[in-house]
Amino acid sequence: MPASPKDGGIPAESPRNVFSSPCRDEHAAPTSGDMNLPTSAMASKASGASKGSDLHASPSIMHAALRSGAKSSSLPAVPPVPPVPPMAVSSTITTASTISDCTIGALYGYVVGSVCQDIEQVTGEPGDVQLDGKLAYGNAALTFKDVSFSLPTSHGDSNTILAPCSGHFEPGTLVALMGPSGSGKTTLLDILAAKKTSPYSGTVHMNGRPRDCLFPRLTSYVPQDDIMFPTVTVKEQVMFHTALKTEVPYAVSRTMMANATELRLRAVGLEEVQDAYIGSDVVRGISGGQRRRVSLACGLATGAQIFFCDEPTSGLSATDAEQCVRYMRLLCKKYHVTIIAAIHQPRQEVAVLFDHLLLLTANPGEVIYNGPMVQATQYWCDAGFPVPDLVSPTDYFLDLITPGTVDSQADHFLSFYRDTAKPVIVRLVDAELHRERRTAMELLEDRRRILCRFGEMPPVRRSIYAVRFRKQLQKVFCRQLRLLIRDQQGILTNVVVAVAQGLLVGAAYIGIGNHAGYNQAGFFFMLVMTCALSGIKVMPKAISERSVMKLEVSEVLYNDWAYIISFTTLNGIVSLLCNALFVLIVFLMSQLRWEIFGTVLLWNSAIFIAMDSVYMFVAAAAKDSSAAQILLVPFLMLAMIFNGFTVSRASVPDFMVWALEMSPVSHTLEEMVYSIQKQTESIELMIIVDQFGYQSSLGAAVGVLGAWFVLFRIGQIVCLKAMHNIKR
């Protein structure tokens, strides 16, 4: 095992010593156990990181064989970043004036800045990137045994998607999970990442122990789909993930984090678009490939021990894909973390960057090869199928193991694997499955200890969330507020609709305040009905945002309560203000007496709030917008038909009185007219009260409106929590 902080290798030197070691790796300070070793010794020790087992032996001859055909001249895909001395980085990193802030700023510049500079050193050769003795925190091994997945068929038997599969990955390994389409790569990745929601078989252990509630804290999952808010910028998106997945020293300011994020984005080639919106079909934003890289950057920025990336390079140009995999290799080697990436037929320059290859055949998905990438060509040769000259080995592997193709030799390779490599893997897995190393909590403590050298830190929390609820709420609320402010078109539309509605209804009832009270009844009815319906327009937004929230909650970024509170509060306030604007315009045009404005506004706001909770419940429960329209009908019918005006106490048949009693619209209208009559002592309104059978029942009105609000809000919360969860 390489020297790493978990070995007690945290140097006793002060953080200022970070300055004195240039950013280049050859100058990275060794751990305490290696203080006196020369750089070459460190390098060889670091390269030994991948020698934890026989599967990780990597003879350079094999490596050269695998690299045959690779154009080494095309490797440096990254625009070279001129070496920046650490102090120079620190000055760009922080605006703070104190020495202490500068130190922490320098740390962040050093950590991420050196990553950028080192990318050009990544070649895929053993020892190309050296372990960062000061900051390497990764120390999690992953072992899985007989992991399999089947689906029941309509005939009552089961269809095997993934046949039992075992393996072991040491910390600091970059693993390629390859196989034909449908071979179960994503399925295996989901199972290993504890993301599979369907039942599966097998055992997965981290550091020789079953995965516990802290597993999500130590891992990061980059899904295949890039589901993000369109009006968030690239930089904000990455910072959001960083802030919610990692605790940093208190003294690390937002500016420092922003600058560190910029450097991270540079590493994945997103520097130019860091302030661009993510975008969507209707919002102009970054390209699909760039979006893929944002997802990757978000995942990699979380400081996890094990990263699971589902096709991180799909949709990227060959050069961009290579750049991303180089960055992944750099993180693996430098910080000793493990990255497992499901990947489709990478080109040769990319394939050599991986340490380990797990190759699956399809129908069902079954392991064909599970070992070091550099030994794969020899393995193929041993199996009787040497890779021909000038043919990319990965293309050749996939050609031979894809069932149904002319060249397919899947059966031959399956039996070759069972006879040769599988017994070795089984022995290794049996040995590693219960070889207890650091616990999840100890791993978190180790990382905290490293960061504590740069300032005080909060204690490690025993929770699936990295940060406490208050911080989750603050981050989610701020983002919702930002999204709201940016949605100028949405705000403008709300205001314009409120004004237009107000003018239209106002024009229909202009000067109604000077008319007989009888005519005013129709006006009050129209006002209440419009307010009851106006919250409906938030439904599509609530439905579209839900999918992003679900994904982020499944990534254990935050508790769904943080989103529910933020979304409901902010949208509720905006909608309520627009509703008040509508009421004001209509009221002004009606020329009613000002003394009753408070009553009118109060009851119309109350009906708006009660009905808004119905719309939010429907938006949370329905699959999509069209399903929402259908689901809404019964609630609307009850509230709108039994409205106290067209159907009132005086006209409703006895057996339907209950519907009138349950309708919030009817109670609002009744109570509002009754209160206004009392305030104005209008004789005409008194006639209305008598004619429609209105009674003073303030308690019942408040009770019904309150019940609608509470019940539908509870329904909304239950549906948001329990329904439409990500299924894998």
Ligand SMILES: Nc1ncnc2c1ncn2[C@@H]1O[C@H](COP(=O)(O)OP(=O)(O)OP(=O)(O)O)[C@@H](O)[C@H]1O
């Ligand atoms: N929970 C599930 N319910 C139904 N089918 C499933 C489930 N999980 C996986 N499958 C099926 O298993 C098969 C393998 O899927 P998987 O996504 O793992 O393959 P893959 O190798 O990642 O494919 P690709 O390379 O095309 O992404 C697919 O046919 C998929 O529909």
